[in-house]
Amino acid sequence: TAKAGPSQLRFFNNQMNETIKRRLKLNLAISQAINKRQFEVYYQPKVDVNQKRIHSFEALLRWQNNELGKISPAEFIPIAEESGQIIELGKYCFSQAIQQAKRWQKISGRAINVAINLSPVQFNDPGLLPFIKMELDKHQVPAELIEIEITEGVLMNENPAVSHRIDELKQMGCLLAMDDFGTGYSSLSYLRRYPFDVIKIDKEFIEDIEIDESNQHLVKSTQALGRAFNSIVVAEGVESKSQLNFLRLIQCDLIQGYYFSPAVPAEQAEKLLKNSDEL
Ligand code: C2E
Ligand code: CA
Numbered sequence: 001t002a003k004a005g006p007s008q009l010r011f012f013n014n015q016m017n018e019t020i021k022r023r024l025k026l027n028l029a030i031s032q033a034i035n036k037r038q039f040e041v042y043y044q045p046k047v048d049v050n051q052k053r054i055h056s057f058e059a060l061l062r063w064q065n066n067e068l069g070k071i072s073p074a075e076f077i078p079i080a081e082e083s084g085q086i087i088e089l090g091k092y093c094f095s096q097a098i099q100q101a102k103r104w105q106k107i108s109g110r111a112i113n114v115a116i117n118l119s120p121v122q123f124n125d126p127g128l129l130p131f132i133k134m135e136l137d138k139h140q141v142p143a144e145l146i147e148i149e150i151t152e153g154v155l156m157n158e159n160p161a162v163s164h165r166i167d168e169l170k171q172m173g174c175l176l177a178m179d180d181f182g183t184g185y186s187s188l189s190y191l192r193r194y195p196f197d198v199i200k201i202d203k204e205f206i207e208d209i210e211i212d213e214s215n216q217h218l219v220k221s222t223q224a225l226g227r228a229f230n231s232i233v234v235a236e237g238v239e240s241k242s243q244l245n246f247l248r249l250i251q252c253d254l255i256q257g258y259y260f261s262p263a264v265p266a267e268q269a270e271k272l273l274k275n276s277d278e279l
């Protein structure tokens with residue numbers, strides 16, 4: 001095996017320093033941004049292709065910082081997870097999102113769910129359920145409008161407190177969605193163990209769905225699985241007409257992706273909803 005020479009080590013150290021510096025910087029900036037309300041919640045529609053209208057929305061955090069520019073959730077969520085700042089940030093997102101769901105119902109006269117992503121750290125927080133209950137009560141939002149999206153990461157450690165929280169959320173009336181379905185190792189066993197209302201097929205499987213036969217089989221099977229388990233199936237990351245056509249062919253329930261719309265600010269989401277209902 002080749003040993004790293006001194007220059008390679010120096011390179012490695014510099015890289016590491018840069019990574020650590022960036023993390024520290026963002027960590028500090030996140031705290032300031034929370035206080036200054038710099039985070040915004042955007043909403044991406046999930047479209048019912050058969051009924052030709054918006055079925056629901058997913059809430060996604062966005063952050064534009066004066067000095068650092070636009071920072072992707074893929075970068076700041078893991079940092080906020082590690083530092084625990086995700087608890088505060090998640091509460092803000094939840095509160096915004098449920099109030100928005102209430103407005104959508106008012107505008108459209110029908111129930112429009114909002115899906116909210118909850119990370120492992122959020123799910124391990126004993127304050128999660130009391131917060132959700134208090135917030136729904138405070139804003140008079142029915143739990144049935146709330147969909148909680150979790151990934152395998154939440155379920156992985158077999159923490160009894162986490163299972164208990166999932167049961168409690170379901171008992172309250174919240175819907176439960178499995179996010180990034182198919183990317184983990186144990187998706188199937190979790191489907192059997194937990195009462196998922198929604199299965200979200202990861203965009204990795206949708207990307208080349210028009211040509212990749214194994215992905216076609218996977219997506220088709222997931223759709224059948226959804227039927228068997230009485231769960232709604234959502235295809236994520238749909239960007240093109242040809243992807244849409246395939247998903248239509250196999251009668252996938254809901255479609256989410258840039259083909260219809262990226263995540264947009266609340267005001268724009270309301271416009272999308274109004275237009276969708278006029279069709
Ligand atoms: P996710 O929950 O799997 O969200 C889907 C991601 O795919 C979003 O990225 C969305 O903007 C993006 N996307 C949607 N349609 C398309 C498409 O057609 N093509 C492509 N290439 N991408 C598409 P985003 O908003 O950057 O979020 C990344 C991840 O950050 C999310 O993945 C989620 O895990 C996390 N995240 C975002 N907001 C929150 C939040 O409020 N709380 C928590 N805990 N995590 C969040
Ligand atoms: Ca999600």
Ligand code: CA
Pocket residue numbers: 179180200202203236
């Ligand atoms: Ca996802």
Ligand code: CA
Pocket residue numbers: 180
């Ligand atoms: Ca993801």
